[in-house]
Amino acid sequence: MTTPAFPTGTILGYPRIGRRRELKKAVEAFWAGRIDAAELEAAAAALRTATRERLAQLGLGRTDSAIPESFSFYDQVLDAAVAVGAIPPRFSDLVDADGAIDLAGYFALARGEGDRAPLEMTKWFDTNYHYLVPEIGPETTFSLASDRIVRQFIEAKDAGLITRPVLVGPVTFLLLAKAATGAPAGFQPISRLADLLPVYAELLERLAAAGADWVQLDEPGLVNESIPVGRAAQLDALERAYEVLGGLASRPAIFVAAPYGSLGDAVDVLAASAVEAIGFDLVRGSLPIGLTDAARTALAGKTIVAGVIDGHNIWRGDLAGAFESAAAAFELSPSVAVSTSTSLQHVPHDVDDETKLGHLSGWLAFADQKVEQVATLAAGLIDGRPAIADALDAASVALAQRLSASGVRDGAVRARAAVLSDVDFARDDYEVRVAAQQQALDLPPLPTTTIGSFPQTGEIRRARAALGRGELSEADYVAEMRAEIARVVALQEEIGLDVLVHGEPERNDMVQYFAENLDGFDVTEHGWVQSYGSRCTRPSILWGDVSRPKPITVEWSAYTQSLTSKPVKGMLTGPVTILAWSFVRDDQPLGDTARQVALALRDEIADLEAAGIAIVQVDEPALRELLPLERDRQADYLDWSVGSFRLATAGVAAATQIHTHLCYSEFGVIIDAIRGLDADVTSIEAARSRMEVVVDLEASGFDHGIGPGVYDIHSPRVPSVAEVTELIERALDGIPERQLWINPDCGLKTRGYDETVASLRNMLEATRGVRASVGSPV
Numbered sequence: 177m178t179t180p181a182f183p184t185g186t187i188l189g190y191p192r193i194g195r196r197r198e199l200k201k202a203v204e205a206f207w208a209g210r211i212d213a214a215e216l217e218a219a220a221a222a223l224r225t226a227t228r229e230r231l232a233q234l235g236l237g238r239t240d241s242a243i244p245e246s247f248s249f250y251d252q253v254l255d256a257a258v259a260v261g262a263i264p265p266r267f268s269d270l271v272d273a274d275g276a277i278d279l280a281g282y283f284a285l286a287r288g289e290g291d292r293a294p295l296e297m298t299k300w301f302d303t304n305y306h307y308l309v310p311e312i313g314p315e316t317t318f319s320l321a322s323d324r325i326v327r328q329f330i331e332a333k334d335a336g337l338i339t340r341p342v343l344v345g346p347v348t349f350l351l352l353a354k355a356a357t358g359a360p361a362g363f364q365p366i367s368r369l370a371d372l373l374p375v376y377a378e379l380l381e382r383l384a385a386a387g388a389d390w391v392q393l394d395e396p397g398l399v400n401e402s403i404p405v406g407r408a409a410q411l412d413a414l415e416r417a418y419e420v421l422g423g424l425a426s427r428p429a430i431f432v433a434a435p436y437g438s439l440g441d442a443v444d445v446l447a448a449s450a451v452e453a454i455g456f457d458l459v460r461g462s463l464p465i466g467l468t469d470a471a472r473t474a475l476a477g478k479t480i481v482a483g484v485i486d487g488h489n490i491w492r493g494d495l496a497g498a499f500e501s502a503a504a505a506f507e508l509s510p511s512v513a514v515s516t517s518t519s520l521q522h523v524p525h526d527v528d529d530e531t532k533l534g535h536l537s538g539w540l541a542f543a544d545q546k547v548e549q550v551a552t553l554a555a556g557l558i559d560g561r562p563a564i565a566d567a568l569d570a571a572s573v574a575l576a577q578r579l580s581a582s583g584v585r586d587g588a589v590r591a592r593a594a595v596l597s598d599v600d601f602a603r604d605d606y607e608v609r610v611a612a613q614q615q616a617l618d619l620p621p622l623p624t625t626t627i628g629s630f631p632q633t634g635e636i637r638r639a640r641a642a643l644g645r646g647e648l649s650e651a652d653y654v655a656e657m658r659a660e661i662a663r664v665v666a667l668q669e670e671i672g673l674d675v676l677v678h679g680e681p682e683r684n685d686m687v688q689y690f691a692e693n694l695d696g697f698d699v700t701e702h703g704w705v706q707s708y709g710s711r712c713t714r715p716s717i718l719w720g721d722v723s724r725p726k727p728i729t730v731e732w733s734a735y736t737q738s739l740t741s742k743p744v745k746g747m748l749t750g751p752v753t754i755l756a757w758s759f760v761r762d763d764q765p766l767g768d769t770a771r772q773v774a775l776a777l778r779d780e781i782a783d784l785e786a787a788g789i790a791i792v793q794v795d796e797p798a799l800r801e802l803l804p805l806e807r808d809r810q811a812d813y814l815d816w817s818v819g820s821f822r823l824a825t826a827g828v829a830a831a832t833q834i835h836t837h838l839c840y841s842e843f844g845v846i847i848d849a850i851r852g853l854d855a856d857v858t859s860i861e862a863a864r865s866r867m868e869v870v871v872d873l874e875a876s877g878f879d880h881g882i883g884p885g886v887y888d889i890h891s892p893r894v895p896s897v898a899e900v901t902e903l904i905e906r907a908l909d910g911i912p913e914r915q916l917w918i919n920p921d922c923g924l925k926t927r928g929y930d931e932t933v934a935s936l937r938n939m940l941e942a943t944r945g946v947r948a949s950v951g952s953p954v
């Protein structure tokens with residue numbers, strides 16, 4: 177087989193949600209029954225067509241496989257599961273005679289249906305994207321159940337474009353899967369590789385028959401040291417997988433991409449395989465070092481795809497440096513291409529859609545600008561550096577301007593951060609705090625609370641949109657939000673919760689809201705990025721030193737407390753999460769930036785305390801997400817991340833109770849961090865894994881307050897009293913009663929009111945039952 181040339185410039189993937197969230201709107205309309213499957217398919221096809229045309233126009237070639245075919249209705253891992261027929265048995269009635277599943281069935285896997293729980297959802301590497309976890313057992317049968325990707329390739333071809341289909345690779349698919357319920361202890365999905373490969377083989381053959389020159393198989397699983405499969409087994413799987421796929425008589429040329437880190441010793445395995453191109457993440461990772469002679473020789477016969485344009489961040493950046501990095505790959509092979517470090521699915525579409533960023537615009541590159549950067553660097557690889565010198569110089573000038581712009585360095589902020597000492601990070605001893613808080617709060621055993629947000633209704637969002645358009649006055653907006661808060665307080669009192677919240681109606685997002693109220697940030701109008709499924713966020717841009725011009729949440733919380741005699745929790749987002757879910761300056765260590773945010777929050781907490789708020793929750797759901805994948809970088813991370821939380825919270829009196837909340841965390845991985853936070857009460861996600869965390873908790877000897885979630889808020893299902901009771905009892909098996917709090921898994925903002933009220937009522941009824949049975953006052 178003669179290998180078709182790899183495009184000199186490409187991207188690993190492109191946002192799928194649409195410039196104006198067209199896909200989100202169509203998918204949600206389908207869920208609501210406002211459009212049917214054919215209409216949804218048509219909307220998706222229109223979006224794909226527009227995307228391909230846009231990418232061609234921005235400089236990717238029309239017929240050289242440079243345009244990736246990376247669309248998904250919900251998630252690329254779910255797509256892979258559905259393509260290979262890995263449908264968990266509880267959904268088997270949704271599968272037709274050919275093993276295929278329709279769109280409604282596809283979404284049922286993602287969102288659950290009736291009593292059937294959805295696939296678990298978890299974080300995708302070190303990003304704020306979430307994927308669905310395939311369930312693989314000894315009995316899973318694999319077959320080519322969906323040829324969607326082939327049809328999409330043909331759809332493009334019919335429009336005159338030869339695109340490059342993108343699939344989650346077979347090794348990563350299995351490494352990211354979990355053992356199906358009922359699988360024997362110790363079963364590892366990767367043990368099913370030999371049965372899975374024929375399906376990938378069939379898919380590759382189908383793509384070749386349809387005319388695909390190249391296929392991209394994403395294997396980021398190989399860069400992740402925290403995957404619970406031994407490295408030798410990972411490498412063995414990699415070798416076998418590409419032996420089989422590489423050896424196919426009829427297939428497209430194979431491009432294996434390894435975003436989110438370094439391939440490490442997997443390079444040798446891929447070098448020895450028949451794959452034609454290997455993609456390196458040269459932003460988070462590096463080119464291979466210490467190669468054997470054999471690997472060096474083998475690599476010289478492949479295309480090295482240099483991922484030099486950052487797929488995580490939105491800075492225009494150092495384009496000249498990126499060009500140097502790409503050119504350095506010529507040391508490995510005469511065939512070098514430039515690409516993005518990861519898919520561009522983590523960045524918004526287009527800076528040119530923004531009208532309010534002022535001088536910031538010139539410092540930024542969203543997906544479309546990154547595609548242009550790739551095209552520029554590719555031209556440089558072909559025609560030589562002088563041909564692109566102007567573009568490289570322009571980027572360098574913009575970068576220099578950014579680093580020296582006013583607001584980037586604020587003397588007062590820096591002076592304050594420079595004089596911190598140990599006392600600023602330490603609270604009173606825990607025992608002293610427990611006594612003072614008991615006296616101040618007088619809570620019952622197994623206190624009940626929620627995580628903060630109540631449903632964000634259409635009315636709330638519409639009011640905020642009207643405020644933004646100037647159709648609603650600030651005063652009317654505040655009055656509407658206060659009315660909502662009063663409703664939420666009355667509801668919680670009626671249900672019987674012990675610690676109340678205001679419900680966060682005034683927040684568009686738990687990070688963006690703070691970014692809008694802090695100096696050093698800017699926010700976008702259209703900079704939407706998919707977080708999971710149809711849910712999106714507009715990550716803020718943290719470009720300068722951070723400070724708090726005035727109190728942010730104090731009036732809202734004080735108003736809420738004025739409505740009730742029960743304690744109201746103040747509600748803040750912690751420094752690590754504010755950083756993790758924003759686009760953050762890259763000109764200083766993250767820890768320095770976190771400290772600035774922490775100091776702003778510290779002032780906010782002091783103001784809340786002075787306003788009579790006795791409990792303050794500081795959410796850190798992203799604590800786990802920023803944890804570096806490489807073990808040797810973890811200690812330093814934990815040091816600054818935990819330190820920033822303590823700096824934010826340690827200023828309060830012993831009687832003020834500090835809560836924190838984490839979700840999407842494998843608890844075992846970050847128990848030391850949680851201990852380090854020294855929060856009086858920590859709520860964590862636990863219901864979806866049916867209180868598995870209790871084992872880790874018990875083993876760890878954790879002795880502060882802890883609220884493992886007793887019901888899953890990610891699905892509209894209402895848990896029964898019996899189910900909640902069982903989870904509370906399970907929690908009590910490992911956690912002493914005096915430590916245990918009762919709360920849902922996470923905030924309620926994505927839920928509707930009906931299911932929320934029913935679920936909370938059941939949570940309270942279950943709690944009362946357990947209190948009675950353990951002999952506590954009801």
Ligand SMILES: Nc1nc2c(c(=O)[nH]1)N[C@@H](CNc1ccc(C(=O)N[C@@H](CCC(=O)N[C@@H](CCC(=O)N[C@@H](CCC(=O)O)C(=O)O)C(=O)O)C(=O)O)cc1)CN2
Pocket residue numbers: 304632634636637638640641683684685686687688707708710711712713714757925926
């Ligand atoms: N940043 C962030 N990351 C996170 C989370 C989080 O809460 N925030 N939670 C975890 C799970 N991820 C999530 C991400 C997004 C959402 C979410 O609910 N997103 C909303 C948008 C939230 C928002 O920004 N809302 C704005 C804008 C809402 C909007 O779409 N307005 C309409 C107009 C109003 C209408 O007609 O409905 C419009 O602009 O067109 C507001 O309320 O002001 C959505 O996709 O629908 C939930 C969870 C992990 N990562």
Ligand code: MET
Pocket residue numbers: 627628629686747795797837839922923924925
């Ligand atoms: C993703 S964690 C969410 C925490 C926030 N306080 C809420 O309840 O929505």
Ligand SMILES: [Zn+2]
Pocket residue numbers: 627797837838839921922923
């Ligand atoms: Zn949460």
